[in-house]
Amino acid sequence: MERKEAILKAAIQLFAERGFHATATSEVAKRAGVAEGTVFHHFKTKEGILMYIFDEMMEAYIEGIETRVRNATNGIEAIEELIRFHFRFSEERSEEVSVVIRDFPYRLVELGSPFREVVAARLFRVMNLIMECIEQGQMDGSIRDLFPEETAFILQGMLNGLSRVKLLGPLKLPELSAQLVDFCCHGLARPE
Amino acid sequence: MERKEAILKAAIQLFAERGFHATATSEVAKRAGVAEGTVFHHFKTKEGILMYIFDEMMEAYIEGIETRVRNATNGIEAIEELIRFHFRFSEERSEEVSVVIRDFPYRLVELGSPFREVVAARLFRVMNLIMECIEQGQMDGSIRDLFPEETAFILQGMLNGLSRVKLLGPLKLPELSAQLVDFCCHGLARPE
Amino acid sequence: MERKEAILKAAIQLFAERGFHATATSEVAKRAGVAEGTVFHHFKTKEGILMYIFDEMMEAYIEGIETRVRNATNGIEAIEELIRFHFRFSEERSEEVSVVIRDFPYRLVELGSPFREVVAARLFRVMNLIMECIEQGQMDGSIRDLFPEETAFILQGMLNGLSRVKLLGPLKLPELSAQLVDFCCHGLARPE
Amino acid sequence: MERKEAILKAAIQLFAERGFHATATSEVAKRAGVAEGTVFHHFKTKEGILMYIFDEMMEAYIEGIETRVRNATNGIEAIEELIRFHFRFSEERSEEVSVVIRDFPYRLVELGSPFREVVAARLFRVMNLIMECIEQGQMDGSIRDLFPEETAFILQGMLNGLSRVKLLGPLKLPELSAQLVDFCCHGLARPE
DNA sequence: GATGAATGAGATTTCATTCAT
DNA sequence: GATGAATGAAATCTCATTCAT
Numbered sequence: 001m002e003r004k005e006a007i008l009k010a011a012i013q014l015f016a017e018r019g020f021h022a023t024a025t026s027e028v029a030k031r032a033g034v035a036e037g038t039v040f041h042h043f044k045t046k047e048g049i050l051m052y053i054f055d056e057m058m059e060a061y062i063e064g065i066e067t068r069v070r071n072a073t074n075g076i077e078a079i080e081e082l083i084r085f086h087f088r089f090s091e092e093r094s095e096e097v098s099v100v101i102r103d104f105p106y107r108l109v110e111l112g113s114p115f116r117e118v119v120a121a122r123l124f125r126v127m128n129l130i131m132e133c134i135e136q137g138q139m140d141g142s143i144r145d146l147f148p149e150e151t152a153f154i155l156q157g158m159l160n161g162l163s164r165v166k167l168l169g170p171l172k173l174p175e176l177s178a179q180l181v182d183f184c185c186h187g188l189a190r191p192e
Numbered sequence: 193m194e195r196k197e198a199i200l201k202a203a204i205q206l207f208a209e210r211g212f213h214a215t216a217t218s219e220v221a222k223r224a225g226v227a228e229g230t231v232f233h234h235f236k237t238k239e240g241i242l243m244y245i246f247d248e249m250m251e252a253y254i255e256g257i258e259t260r261v262r263n264a265t266n267g268i269e270a271i272e273e274l275i276r277f278h279f280r281f282s283e284e285r286s287e288e289v290s291v292v293i294r295d296f297p298y299r300l301v302e303l304g305s306p307f308r309e310v311v312a313a314r315l316f317r318v319m320n321l322i323m324e325c326i327e328q329g330q331m332d333g334s335i336r337d338l339f340p341e342e343t344a345f346i347l348q349g350m351l352n353g354l355s356r357v358k359l360l361g362p363l364k365l366p367e368l369s370a371q372l373v374d375f376c377c378h379g380l381a382r383p384e
Numbered sequence: 385m386e387r388k389e390a391i392l393k394a395a396i397q398l399f400a401e402r403g404f405h406a407t408a409t410s411e412v413a414k415r416a417g418v419a420e421g422t423v424f425h426h427f428k429t430k431e432g433i434l435m436y437i438f439d440e441m442m443e444a445y446i447e448g449i450e451t452r453v454r455n456a457t458n459g460i461e462a463i464e465e466l467i468r469f470h471f472r473f474s475e476e477r478s479e480e481v482s483v484v485i486r487d488f489p490y491r492l493v494e495l496g497s498p499f500r501e502v503v504a505a506r507l508f509r510v511m512n513l514i515m516e517c518i519e520q521g522q523m524d525g526s527i528r529d530l531f532p533e534e535t536a537f538i539l540q541g542m543l544n545g546l547s548r549v550k551l552l553g554p555l556k557l558p559e560l561s562a563q564l565v566d567f568c569c570h571g572l573a574r575p576e
Numbered sequence: 577m578e579r580k581e582a583i584l585k586a587a588i589q590l591f592a593e594r595g596f597h598a599t600a601t602s603e604v605a606k607r608a609g610v611a612e613g614t615v616f617h618h619f620k621t622k623e624g625i626l627m628y629i630f631d632e633m634m635e636a637y638i639e640g641i642e643t644r645v646r647n648a649t650n651g652i653e654a655i656e657e658l659i660r661f662h663f664r665f666s667e668e669r670s671e672e673v674s675v676v677i678r679d680f681p682y683r684l685v686e687l688g689s690p691f692r693e694v695v696a697a698r699l700f701r702v703m704n705l706i707m708e709c710i711e712q713g714q715m716d717g718s719i720r721d722l723f724p725e726e727t728a729f730i731l732q733g734m735l736n737g738l739s740r741v742k743l744l745g746p747l748k749l750p751e752l753s754a755q756l757v758d759f760c761c762h763g764l765a766r767p768e
Numbered sequence: 769g770a771t772g773a774a775t776g777a778g779a780t781t782t783c784a785t786t787c788a789t
Numbered sequence: 790g791a792t793g794a795a796t797g798a799a800a801t802c803t804c805a806t807t808c809a810t
Contacts, residue, residue, distance in 0.1 A: 003791085021213045024783060035792040037786085042790095046784065109362040120362040127363065144378075150371040153363075154354065161353020162346065170301040170312040171319065171345075179342040186336075187379030195774080216800060227775045232802060234773090387795080405597045408779060419796045424781060426794090493746040504746040511747065528762075534755040537747075538738065545737015546730065554685040554696040555703065555729075563726040570720075571763030579770085600804060611771040613807080618769095622805065771810085779803075786796080 004042045006032040011049045016095040020050055020103040050099070051108060051115050057096045058122045061089055065129050075137015076189050080181050082133065083159070087177040090163045098167045101160065130155050137188070144190040155184070196234045198224040203241045208287040212242055212295040242291070243300060243307045249288045250314040256281060257321050267329015268381050272373050274325065275351070279369040282355045290359045293352065322347050329380070336382040347376070388426045390416040395433045400479040404434055404487040434483070435492060435499045441480045442506040445473060449513050459521015460573050464565050466517065467543070471561040474547045482551045485544065514539050521572070528574040539568070580618045582608040587625045592671040596626055596679035626675070627684060627691050633672045634698045637665055641705050651713015652765050656757050658709065659735070663753040666739045674743045677736065706731050713764070720766040731760070 010031035014023040025046050029036045043049045068085045072078035090097045108115040109123075131152040137143025162180070166173050202223035206215040217238050221228040235241045260277045264270035282289045300307040301315075323344040329335025354372070358365050394415035398407040409430050413420045427433045452469045456462035474481045492499040493507075515536035521527025546564070550557050586607035590599040601622050605612045619625045644661045648654035666673045684691040685699075707728040713719025738756070742749045 025785085026783075029793095036784095036794095037792050038790085040785065041792090044785095109360075116362070123362065146374065147366075147371055150366055150368055151375065153357065153365055153368060154350070154372055154375055157354035157357045158346070158350040159353070161351070161356065162349035164353065164356075165345065165349045168301075169315065170308070171316065173345055174339075174342055176342055176345060179339055180346055182338065183343060183346055183379045187375045191383060217802085218800080228801095229775050229777090229803085230773080233775085236802095238801065409781085410779080420780095421782085421796050421798090422794080425796090428781095430780065493744075500746070507745065508747065530758065531750075531755055534750055534752055535759065537741065537749055537752060538734070538756055538759055541738035541741045542730070542734040543737070545735070545740065546733035548737065548740070549729065549733045552685075554692070554699065557729055558726055560726055560729060563723055564730055566722065567727065567730055567763045571759045575767060601806085602804075605772095612773095612805095613771050614769085616806065617771090620806095771808105773808095775804105775807080777804100780801095782800080783796105783798100787792105787794095789792085 003032070003034050003038060007034060007039055007042055008049070008052065012053055012095050012099055015050070015053070015103070016098040020046075020099070047108070047115070050103070051118075053096055054100050054108065054119065055122070057093060057100055060093075062122070062125055062129070064089060065126065069129060069133055072133075074140045074142040075133050075135075076142035076185060078133040078136065079130070079143075079155070079184060079188060082130065083181050083184060084177055086159050086163075087180075090167070094167060097163060101164050102168055127152050127156055134188070141190060143188050146188070151188070195224070195226050195230055199226060199231055199234060200241070200244065204245060204287050204291055207242070207245070207295070208290040212238075212291070239300070239307070242295065243310075245288055246292050246300065246311065247314070249285065249292055252285075253281060254314070254317055254321070257318065261321060261325055264325075266332045266334040267325050267327070268334035268377060270325040270328065271322070271335075271347070271376060271380060274322065275373050275376060276369055278351050278355075279372075282359070286359060289355060293356050294360055319344050319348055326380070333382060335380050338380070343380070387416070387418050387422055391418060391423055391426060392433070392436065396437060396479050396483055399434070399437070399487070400482040404430075404483070431492070431499070434487065435502075437480055438484050438492065438503065439506070441477065441484055442510075444477075446506070446509055446513070448473060449510065453513060453517055456517075458524045458526040459517050459519075460526035460569060462517040462520065463514070463527075463539070463568060463572060466514065467565050467568060468561055470543050470547075471564075474551070478551060481547060485548050486552055511536050511540055518572070525574060527572050530572070535572070579608070579610050579614060583610060583615055583618055584625070584628065588629060588671050588675055591626070591629070591679070592674040596675070623684070623691070626679070627695075629672055630676050630684065630695065631698070633669065633676060636669075638698070638701055638705070640665060641702065645705060645709055648709075650716045650718040651709050651711075652718035652761060654709040654712065655706070655719075655731070655760060655764060658706065659757050659760060660753055662735050662739075663756075666743070670743060673739060677740050678744055703728050703732055710764070717766060719764050722764070727764070 007028060011023075011028045014028055014031060017023075025039050026036050028049070029039050032039075039049075043052060064085050065082055068081040069078045072081050108119045110116070113119075131148045134143055134146075134148040134151055138145065138148070158180075162176060165171070166176070199220060203215075203220045206219055206223060209215075217231050218228055220241070221231050224231070231241075235244060256277050257274055260273040261270045264273050300311045302308070305311075323340045326335055326338075326340040326343055330337065330340070350372075354368065357363070358368070391412060395407075395412045398411055398415060401407075409423055410420055412433070413423050416423070423433075427436060448469050449466055452465040453462045456465050492503045494500070497503075515532045518527055518530075518532040518535055522529065522532070542564075546560065549555070550560070583604060587599075587604045590604055590607060593599075601615050602612050604625070605615050608615075615625075619628060640661050641658055644657040645654045648657050684695045686692070689695075707724045710719055710722075710724040710727055714721065714724070734756075738752065741747070742752070
């Protein structure tokens with residue numbers, strides 16, 4: 001297990017730094033301090049590494065969201081917590097998030113990819129969690145009357161887009177979490 | 193010029209379909225009906241093609257935004273028009289947008305890239321236009337009191353993220369333009 | 385090691401026959417009976433092969449000179465032995481010498497070449513050995529009073545030039561070793 | 577004629593700097609300020625340029641030697657003058673000499689080359705001039721009894737080798753002309 | 769004479785993957 | 790499990806040369 005983790009760690013660093021395509025498996029092996037063959041012992045293919053990174057990260061991400069949402073007192077607060085969690089997560093695991101957000105998940109989702117189903121399911125799960133928050137918010141009166149599905153898409157796209165710009169873009173961003181919460185609350189909340 | 197355009201058209205199609213990395217220059221040449229050398233005669237490198245696509249597209253995109261913004265009667269309306277234009281543009285030129293949004297612009301922006309400056313300038317210009325709308329909106333009273341820079345980032349990230357999810361993701365999206373305008377207006381507008 | 389040597393052998397033959405530039409790495413691989421990739425597995429670049437040939441040859445050459453010089457009874461005799469050794473060596477390892485003398489070492493010595501230091505050191509070592517012979521000859525009285533450094537350059541240039549003309553030129557040369565020894569002895573020796 | 581000379585000048589510079597192989601004809605055209613096609617208008621092939629440089633240079637070189645030799649009062653003095661002329665020529669036209677000495681003339685002399693005959697004739701002519709000096713020196717008593725042909729080879733090889741080391745090698749050489757004259761005189765002259 | 773777009777063969781190098789040890 | 794030599798297909802890019810204008 002020791003070697004597998006070394007490989008994973010090396011891959012995450014390199015993929016984040018240079019991108020998936022620009023990183024050779026031999027480089028991963030070298031940085032991990034193992035033989036080239038060993039990489040393929042643990043991960044059948046190079047894409048398998050990417051998939052593993054994605055999957056592990058998404059598991060933690062989804063679990064984190066679920067916890068926040070579960071503990072929120074109403075819909076709008078759940079969304080607030082979700083946004084805050086997203087930003088904290090992006091920062092704490094910025095390398096993994098960079099990897100995933102950069103070359104992913106659209107390669108893995110292409111028709112014919114063996115990972116298509118799994119990946120789509122993960123993305124769908126996130127979408128659904130957001131949608132549930134909205135629906136709950138509409139029931140508890142904290143969120144105004146708008147289309148839950150469309151809005152969930154908007155929020156998910158927004159979070160992904162911002163992380164992408166933030167982690168990969170050429171512009172140095174200010175801290176956005178608070179502003180985004182504010183913006184979204186105004187966008188979603190029922191005006192008193 | 194005839195051949196150059198054929199190459200460009202072929203490249204846009206293929207990059208949009210399969211991605212930049214998964215497309216060989218030989219395929220571009222074949223689809224364009226020219227010799228491989230011709231591709232490199234017109235674009236010095238493969239990345240040069242990507243850059244050209246980006247640049248041409250961004251020129252039209254920025255010009256489109258400028259026109260909308262200029263003709264808007266106040267700040268919030270400018271934002272509305274900008275969002276609508278973004279969606280229309282993404283649909284009309286969906287192939288180019290897909291190319292750019294998929295593998296871009298983060299490769300071209302890496303340190304050491306010869307395109308870094310140009311690309312960053314384009315992205316910065318868009319950011320600035322949005323920011324100006326917000327500031328104007330605050331002056332004309334149509335937009336509430338929030339941080340213009342942060343909010344501009346949020347909007348830009350949101351637009352990019354949504355186009356990305358929409359054009360590349362595994363989930364089929366409903367029409368979002370109207371919802372997004374609504375969401376943003378609530379998010380930005382000064383409550384009456 | 386078996387394959388590496390086969391590649392080396394093939395490269396020496398082909399570079400000697402046709403020159404470095406006119407030989408494709410694919411030809412080397414074919415003649416060695418290995419896959420193209422194998423060539424690059426053992427030698428990182430095509431120039432790496434040239435460098436390896438040079439280095440291996442120079443090691444033997446320098447060692448040979450050192451032995452002759454060490455065993456000579458006085459300075460002028462050391463030079464004589466050195467010249468004879470040079471000619472014998474050029475004949476015995478004529479292919480390698482052809483390779484090196486043809487395209488070399490001036491490519492590898494250009495500014496920016498990763499081999500510059502190593503190559504220059506080798507050439508410098510030869511120069512130094514000759515110079516030491518002269519200095520010793522001046523001490524033991526077998527060599528007349530002349531500038532050691534300049535003369536060492538002259539001798540080295542002469543040996544290289546002759547091998548070049550001999551191995552690569554269009555004119556078929558007679559056996560020169562004896563004549564050259566004679567010429568140099570007259571040129572160097574203290575007249576009795 | 578203006579353009580042809582610009583091309584020639586550019587080619588000499590570039591071939592001397594980077595070598596014949598490492599210089600593209602397009603670079604020559606660019607530095608000469610002409611279109612790529614123009615290069616081939618004036619010189620049928622890339623090698624034709626090299627050949628032209630060689631030929632023009634050799635004409636001057638041979639003519640220079642002939643003059644010096646003709647005006648010398650005896651054989652050994654003719655050799656002395658020849659050596660001095662060689663060094664002066666190498667310095668005055670160092671770029672052309674570099675070009676020729678670097679990639680030349682062995683490419684042009686290979687079997688199958690259309691230039692083989694012409695080039696060999698030029699080299700042969702130089703050899704012959706040196707040989708004639710020696711023979712004359714033996715007749716006039718200024719040169720001792722040695723084989724004229726072998727010695728001519730030695731001298732030619734020496735001159736070429738030294739220029740090569742001097743112009744292309746990594747070691748900075750001291751001024752050698754005087755030393756070489758001295759060395760050769762001792763090597764050739766009849767001891768009194 | 770001059771141009772420069774077009775060519776296409778070919779060169780070097782990369783790299784994910786396999787497999788015998 | 791681990792290794793790393795070997796593979797060979799494929800990729801990007803170069804470049805001398807041609808030819809229609």
